[in-house]
Amino acid sequence: MIGSPNSRIFHLWYHPLYTDGIHVEARFPRERYKMLLERLGDSEQNDIMKIRKPAAISRESLLLAHDAKYVDGFLEGNLSEKEMRRIGLTPWTSRMIERTLCLTGGALEATIHAIESKGITGNMAGGTHHAHRSFGSGYCVFNDLAISALYAIEKLGIERVAILDLDVHQGDGTATILSEEKRALTISVHCEKNFPFRKSVSDYDLPIASLAGDELYLKTVREALEICLEFEPQLVLYQAGVDGLETDSLGKLNVTREGMRKRNQYVFEIMLANKIPTVVFMGGGYSKPISHTLDAFFDLFSDAAIWNNRWPRQ
Numbered sequence: 060m061i062g063s064p065n066s067r068i069f070h071l072w073y074h075p076l077y078t079d080g081i082h083v084e085a086r087f088p089r090e091r092y093k094m095l096l097e098r099l100g101d102s103e104q105n106d107i108m109k110i111r112k113p114a115a116i117s118r119e120s121l122l123l124a125h126d127a128k129y130v131d132g133f134l135e136g137n138l139s140e141k142e143m144r145r146i147g148l149t150p151w152t153s154r155m156i157e158r159t160l161c162l163t164g165g166a167l168e169a170t171i172h173a174i175e176s177k178g179i180t181g182n183m184a185g186g187t188h189h190a191h192r193s194f195g196s197g198y199c200v201f202n203d204l205a206i207s208a209l210y211a212i213e214k215l216g217i218e219r220v221a222i223l224d225l226d227v228h229q230g231d232g233t234a235t236i237l238s239e240e241k242r243a244l245t246i247s248v249h250c251e252k253n254f255p256f257r258k259s260v261s262d263y264d265l266p267i268a269s270l271a272g273d274e275l276y277l278k279t280v281r282e283a284l285e286i287c288l289e290f291e292p293q294l295v296l297y298q299a300g301v302d303g304l305e306t307d308s309l310g311k312l313n314v315t316r317e318g319m320r321k322r323n324q325y326v327f328e329i330m331l332a333n334k335i336p337t338v339v340f341m342g343g344g345y346s347k348p349i350s351h352t353l354d355a356f357f358d359l360f361s362d363a364a365i366w367n368n369r370w371p372r373q
């Protein structure tokens with residue numbers, strides 16, 4: 060038992076629709092959410108974690124980062140075949156809309172709670188960084204990072220938000236949506252030869268050659284963290300995709316489980332040292348077998364809980 064009456068509880072948003080809203084025939088490892096929840100529930104860190112159920116995000120919040128035509132097209136089930144194919148996760152279930160709204164709601168609720176509690180929070184899905192202002196792409200419908208950043212700026216008085224994107228794929232949608240927003244800094248560490256093949260321009264892009272391995276990856280992550288701190292953010296949105304793993308089918312970066320764990324620990328340690336509220340967005344993970352992805356996400360969220368518990372009481 061590592062929890063005690065004085066523990067700081069790590070709040071993690073999750074909804075059964077994260078798995079159940081995706082069709083069983085979709086080319087996507089939908090079971091990862093459900094399986095990860097079970098594993099975290101059985102873990103020692105369960106004592107210092109609270110699973111929270113998100114409500115659907117409002118249309119108004121979606122409009123912070125997206126065009127009304129696209130938002131309404133999705134909400135009314137009127138996207139074209141081509142638009143749906145570009146997003147993927149097809150065939151869509153009848154609960155795809157509800158899933159998307161809950162998933163994006165979870166990100167926003169985690170962001171609000173991170174600011175209020177001045178600690179680390181997380182959403183056990185999302186990090187939907189390939190969604191652009193007027194279209195979705197690469198498993199991403201709405202951009203939860205951009206929405207959360209703009210909500211924090213517009214509604215919660217946050218003056219500087221950093222988006223630290225360490226997924227193996229570039230955060231192209233986040234970069235374009237926030238390109239004119241000086242109060243948000245976008246940093247993307249990614250494999251240079253990987254989706255999206257036409258990259259956007261983030262405030263800072265740190266591309267890495269294929270098959271880099273732990274040493275180069277972690278050196279680049281440290282550079283990204285230095286850039287992040289120089290901005291003096293009041294909030295960090297951490298896209299923590301684990302698709303840089305050596306076992307990942309879409310990855311190509313050759314990072315070990317231990318390397319991925321070190322990456323997360325660097326982030327949490329630096330945010331704790333600088334007392335910066337941090338939200339963990341799950342991001343990509345497509346290992347074959349999927350158990351390797353689950354191991355890395357288990358490390359991610361259990362370490363987030365451990366580091367959150369080390370933050371000083373208010």
Ligand SMILES: [Zn+2]
Nearest residue numbers: 226228302343
């Ligand atoms: Zn990815």
